[in-house]
Amino acid sequence: xxxxxxxxxxxxxxxxxxxxxxxxxxxxxxxxxxxxxxxxxxxxxxxxxxxxxxxxxxxxxxxxxxxxxxxxxxxxxxxxxxxxxxxxxxxxxxxxxxxxxxxxxxxxxxxxx
Amino acid sequence: xxxxxxxxxxxxxxxxxxxxxxxxxxxxxxxxxxxxxxxxxxxxxxxxxxxxxxxxxxxxxxxxxxxxxxxxxxxxxxxxxxxxxxxxxxxxxxxxxxxxxxxxxxxxxxxxxxxx
Numbered sequence: 001x002x003x004x005x006x007x008x009x010x011x012x013x014x015x016x017x018x019x020x021x022x023x024x025x026x027x028x029x030x031x032x033x034x035x036x037x038x039x040x041x042x043x044x045x046x047x048x049x050x051x052x053x054x055x056x057x058x059x060x061x062x063x064x065x066x067x068x069x070x071x072x073x074x075x076x077x078x079x080x081x082x083x084x085x086x087x088x089x090x091x092x093x094x095x096x097x098x099x100x101x102x103x104x105x106x107x108x109x110x111x112x113x
Numbered sequence: 114x115x116x117x118x119x120x121x122x123x124x125x126x127x128x129x130x131x132x133x134x135x136x137x138x139x140x141x142x143x144x145x146x147x148x149x150x151x152x153x154x155x156x157x158x159x160x161x162x163x164x165x166x167x168x169x170x171x172x173x174x175x176x177x178x179x180x181x182x183x184x185x186x187x188x189x190x191x192x193x194x195x196x197x198x199x200x201x202x203x204x205x206x207x208x209x210x211x212x213x214x215x216x217x218x219x220x221x222x223x224x225x226x227x228x229x
Binding site for chain 1: 216
């Protein structure tokens with residue numbers, strides 16, 4: 001089944017404790033992206049990747065890191081989480097960079113205390 | 114910079130009414146792509162439609178229709194004879210080239226409630 005998977009689905013952590021949210025797609029898509037969703041703000045792009053080893057900042061990259069060492073994986077790293085990073089996070093992929101429809105993962109709800 | 118505006122934060126309609134969700138976009142690029150996505154209460158994001166900037170034909174898919182007008186930079190979405198299952202948050206999105214890369218910008222979403 002073609003899908004985007006994210007783990008974990010739910011996470012409660014404390015300020016400053018490094019964490020990684022994994023994202024994997026099995027559709028051989030070139031383009032992958034991370035978004036955060038906050039009430040009243042819609043979906044905001046954190047980082048995106050055009051292909052392996054090619055990443056760029058989205059609209060809200062502060063406090064986040066990403067890497068794209070393999071085509072299928074695009075982990076999101078919070079090296080020192082803070083309460084303002086409490087949010088719902090979505091990973092997405094599409095066949096071509098920004099041109100095609102995006103397939104979204106199920107979301108990760110992160111709470112930083 | 115590119116921007117997507119969904120001015121309607123929440124809309125409530127009675128079942129079987131028609132409803133139009135507005136989307137206004139801004140971009141300097143001549144080639145761009147517009148999308149609509151649906152997020153039902155269960156939380157997943159579901160693709161509905163994609164339109165490129167060179168195709169201004171309106172599209173109809175069952176009870177859904179989309180009106181793309183470049184002259185007003187709008188890409189509006191109409192649901193005819195709304196049903197309770199249409200209750201969801203709807204996002205409009207724009208993808209255009211930004212410094213050599215294709216960036217995607219979402220609007221803030223319109224929450225549609227269909228009352229039985």
